[in-house]
Each structure stands twice: as C-alpha cells, then as structure tokens.
Amino acid sequence: MRTIVEVTERVLETPSTVTLRFRYPPIAEPGQFVMIWFPGDDELPMSLSYTDTDSKGVTVKAMGETSRNVQHLEVGARVGIRGPYGNRFDLAARRILVVGGGSGAAVLAPAAEAAARRGSRIVVALGATQAPELLFRARFESMGARVEVATDDGSEGTRGFVTGVADRLLREEPFDAVWTCGPEVMMEKVARAAEPAGVPVFCSTERHMKCALGMCDACALGPYHVCVDGPVFPAERLLPLPEFGRSHRDPSGRRVPFGSR
Numbered sequence: 001m002r003t004i005v006e007v008t009e010r011v012l013e014t015p016s017t018v019t020l021r022f023r024y025p026p027i028a029e030p031g032q033f034v035m036i037w038f039p040g041d042d043e044l045p046m047s048l049s050y051t052d053t054d055s056k057g058v059t060v061k062a063m064g065e066t067s068r069n070v071q072h073l074e075v076g077a078r079v080g081i082r083g084p085y086g087n088r089f090d091l092a093a094r095r096i097l098v099v100g101g102g103s104g105a106a107v108l109a110p111a112a113e114a115a116a117r118r119g120s121r122i123v124v125a126l127g128a129t130q131a132p133e134l135l136f137r138a139r140f141e142s143m144g145a146r147v148e149v150a151t152d153d154g155s156e157g158t159r160g161f162v163t164g165v166a167d168r169l170l171r172e173e174p175f176d177a178v179w180t181c182g183p184e185v186m187m188e189k190v191a192r193a194a195e196p197a198g199v200p201v202f203c204s205t206e207r208h209m210k211c212a213l214g215m216c217d218a219c220a221l222g223p224y225h226v227c228v229d230g231p232v233f234p235a236e237r238l239l240p241l242p243e244f245g246r247s248h249r250d251p252s253g254r255r256v257p258f259g260s261r
C-alpha cells in the first residue's frame, strides 16, 4: 500500500544528484529499495540512501524526465512511497571493498556505515565523471573508510574508470567481500577482477520495475526477479547470464543493449 510522505530535507549532493529525506517509519535494511511516486510522474524504484531511523532518504540522479523533475522538488513537497522491498547486503564480512560508480554510492553508503559500526574495515573505490560528481565522499570518510577516487576526466584522483582503482586495491589488501553498484558494465569488470583472488562480489542491480512484488516479470534478469531475488546478487549468479553487463529490458519487455535508450 502506498503512503504519502512529506519531504523534510533536500540536499544537493552533486550538481546532478539530490537527496530527499522524509519521515517513513517502516524498518529498512541497507540494500533495500522503495517504489516512489513523484506527483505528475511515474513511479520509480529508488534505493534507500538512509535506512537507520524513521528519517529515510533517497538520492536521485538526474537521468531522464522523471528523475530530472525530482531535482526541483522542495521541502514540503508530497511524494508517494511503498516498500521497502528486496534483499540487503550481508554485513558479516570484516574487510569490505566498496566500489561505487556514479549514483551507485547511494545504496552503498548506508550499507558501509552499518558495517563500519560493527567494526568492519571499509575501503572505498569511488568513481564519477568529474570531481564535483563524486557522491558521498565525505560520508564515506566520516565513517573512517579509506577512500580512493577515480574521475573520467582526471579532475580528481586517478584518471579513468573506477575499475582500475578497484583492481589495484584488490592486489594491495586482502578483502572478505566486495560490494559494488553502478553501471552494469562496471560491476561485471569488478566481478571479473576479484575472481583470481577468490573474493566474493555482491552487485546491486537495476531493472525496469512495475509491481516490485515478484508478480509481473518486468524486472527479469535471467531466471531472477530483481525486485524479490535481489537487488543484491552474488556475482557468481550473474556472470553466467548472457545479459549481465550487456542488456536490459524496456517497459515493453524488449531487450535493449546498455548505452542505448
């Protein structure tokens, strides 16, 4: 059932990313998502970027029309919400490499915070197109994480993709788990880079969603429903799927290669 909540705080995190906070008491775990409905627009799945207290949050990157409209919502705006849905990151690992690309950091930050509170060592490889777009860098640093940065244009940290940084960190330190969220091509590279070291990789995936209840098949990823079997999957389940990192399905179910719209 959908509840209407009021936006209590709006934070411009990066030039293209906004966090909206609202009071929503249902218990949520890091990794889970909600279906959020913005008046005048369609319902979108959004990971919870704040899960701990009644004050939940989503962090939205301006992509297409709906997510661009969200950038203009102000404190006091009302949005519809249902959930949380899906599974969570397993917080048991003691040494965790977090690899975030773009808005992927939105779901990784609350999970890393929860693991850090339990005493896990957190190392973060954070990537963005350019320095101002690095999402939640200060938030990762304030939880005591080692943060290594990559930008496509070299404006901060290593020039190039964050996968190069992740690759180096995997050779520098032992890890018990890798958590990753970002473009699927990136997650696939991270998963393959961790294979030789035998470190289990967990990917937070995205697909088109309608019901979020495992009933409509909109979010199919191979034999899985992302809404109920995921969104967090061990990479060993994803790597054998021909579509992982290559294609997704549009609202009509048509297969679309990543990178085309």
Ligand SMILES: Cc1cc2nc3c(=O)[nH]c(=O)nc-3n(C[C@H](O)[C@H](O)[C@H](O)COP(=O)(O)OP(=O)(O)OC[C@H]3O[C@@H](n4cnc5c(N)ncnc54)[C@H](O)[C@@H]3O)c2cc1C
Residues within 6 Å of the ligand: 033, 041, 042, 043, 044, 045, 046, 047, 048, 058, 059, 060, 061, 062, 063, 064, 065, 066, 067, 068, 103, 106, 107, 205, 206, 207, 208, 209, 210, 231
């Ligand atoms: C589990 C999950 C978690 C996500 N978490 C985040 C997050 O934390 N931050 C973030 O910025 N984005 C997140 N996304 C992506 C987000 O749901 C949208 O896909 C993205 O914002 C682009 O939507 P758009 O309307 O701007 O783009 P467009 O590509 O222009 O979409 C056009 C229309 O398609 C529909 N649509 C687009 N994507 C979806 C979708 N995945 N499911 C259903 N309908 C859709 C809507 O009707 C939308 O108006 C997540 C997706 C999933 C599946």
Ligand code: FES
Residues within 6 Å of the ligand: 208, 209, 210, 211, 212, 213, 214, 215, 216, 217, 218, 219, 220, 225, 226, 227, 228
């Ligand atoms: S969104 Fe309907 S089955 Fe997942």
